[in-house]
Amino acid sequence: MLHYHYIFTGTGLAALLTVREMVQHPFYQDKKILLLDADAKKTNDRTWCFWDEGQYFENIQHKAWETAVFADAGFERRFAMAPYTYRMIRGLDFYAAVFEELHQNPNLTFIQEKVVDFQELGNHCLVKTENQSFTCNFIFNSIFNPEPLIAQKKFPLVHQHFVGWMVKTETPVFTPDCATFMDFSVPQKGNTRFMYVLPVSENEALLEFTLFSANLLQREEYEWEIKAYLERLGVTAYTITETEQGNIPMTCYPFWKHNSERILHIGSAGGWTKASTGYTFKNALKKSKALVDFLLQNNDLRKFHNINRFWFYDLLLIDILYRKNEVGSSIFASMFRRGKVATIFKFLDEETTISEDLNIILRCPKTLFIKALWHRFFGY
Structure with a gap:
């Protein structure tokens, strides 16, 4: 049975970004890495969009925009994205570029097989596909299992x-x-x-x-x-x-509670999607870089996740959208109607100061959030 340092079950966005970060760091040059997925990633199965200041994947962007429009029934606002640019990347272009880059690394192995089971066994892990089994030191799983999320009621979906x-x-x-x-x-x-x-x-x-x-x-x-x-x-x-x-x-469901010492859930399976917007690409970029740095100093994957105040902001918004779905447009309109749009995107990137947070939050319908806060602490 072949043994690897790291096995990635699933080769979606989070896995590919993390492996890409690994092969660029000297620490991982002697590490054997296996990527398993039943999908060869040869189709344009999705489109990713994100805003940035020119750091990421400009060479494969399909299109970029310097201006954008927000509209509601009562108003329309056209705004400059600066200092950001809004970028669009086609899934097929991303897969082709990243796989071409990764295939140049002799320590990586790609096997196109469906994963049927994985588990932690003391000081190592076991991964089974439909045809064979492997062992490893750590598993990074991006195969989404919705059952624990659906089975609970505390964190709405x-x-x-x-x-x-x-x-x-x-x-x-x-x-x-x-x-x-x-x-x-x-x-x-x-x-x-x-x-x-x-x-x-x-x-x-x-x-x-x-x-x-x-x-x-x-x-x-x-x-x-x-x-x-x-x-x-x-x-x-x-x-x-x-x-x-x-x-x-x-959702703000705590996916990280399913992590173990040697198994980390990543991507949507690990809650890497920004709960309040559904944006994935930028969050996965940040998380993958943080994970690669984390592994340099830590061997217990349960310690990787940290809750910040933005998780709590998202929690209140999801509670509102779940209970009073019809008010969503008024919340987003209150944010975009006036003020610096660049600060809103900075806020959605979770990079604002507390004073900048308050500047945006206080523009939102206060009664909705006060009631959500009450329900969160006293209504469950």
Whole structure:
């Protein structure tokens, strides 16, 4: 039975970013690393977007925007992203670039097999696939198991669910240098619903109809809303070139409690998704760097996770969206209506000072958050 220092069960975003950080550090040059996944990552299965100041993956970005729009039923605000740029990376481009980089490292092994079981056995771990077994010192698991989350009630689950169409129009209609970050002017129907538009050119854009809600819709309902939005833009003739569908868990459930001394859950399986927004890419970048640094000094993976005040902010927002889903647009509108947008993105990156936090929080509907605070401490 082959033994490795580290085994990654699943080769999604979190795993690939972490391994990429490892191979760039001298400490890991003599470490044997195994990556296991039934999926070869040869399709464009998702699109990631994030804002940054030019540090990450500019060479494979599909498109970038310097300006964006936020809209609600009552107002529309166009703003400069500076000092940030909003970037779009296609999953297939990311996989190709990272795998090409990783395949140059002789200490890495890739096996395309489904993982069926893994466990900690004293001073080592065991991983089983459908065809063989391996041992290792540490496991980093990104295979999401929703059962513990669904079985509990203390930490609500709100889904960020969406259907997206990449469309080409016969006439120019989109503004290619401006992304529509959130457009809440679409009918809310008792939910938190918005349209997300990423224009690639005047004739081509990705449109995603997105909800933050506890319940999903039938696919036809998402598609009907995209059609209605295109009609509102005056688009009658278009071709759908790609489609995508996703469901991202938004929850403050303590996934880290399932970690053990030698097994760490990462990515969505470890709660690496930003609970209040569903953004994953930037969070995974930060967590992967922190994990690689952590392993230089620590052998107990239970010590990796730390709760900060932003987790508590997210907890209150998710509680509100779960209990009163129809108020989501008013909360986000209160943040974007005025003030420095760059500070909002800094806040969502969890990089603000407490005074900057308060500046944003005090613009939000106070009664909603006071009631959420009361329910959190006295209502459960």
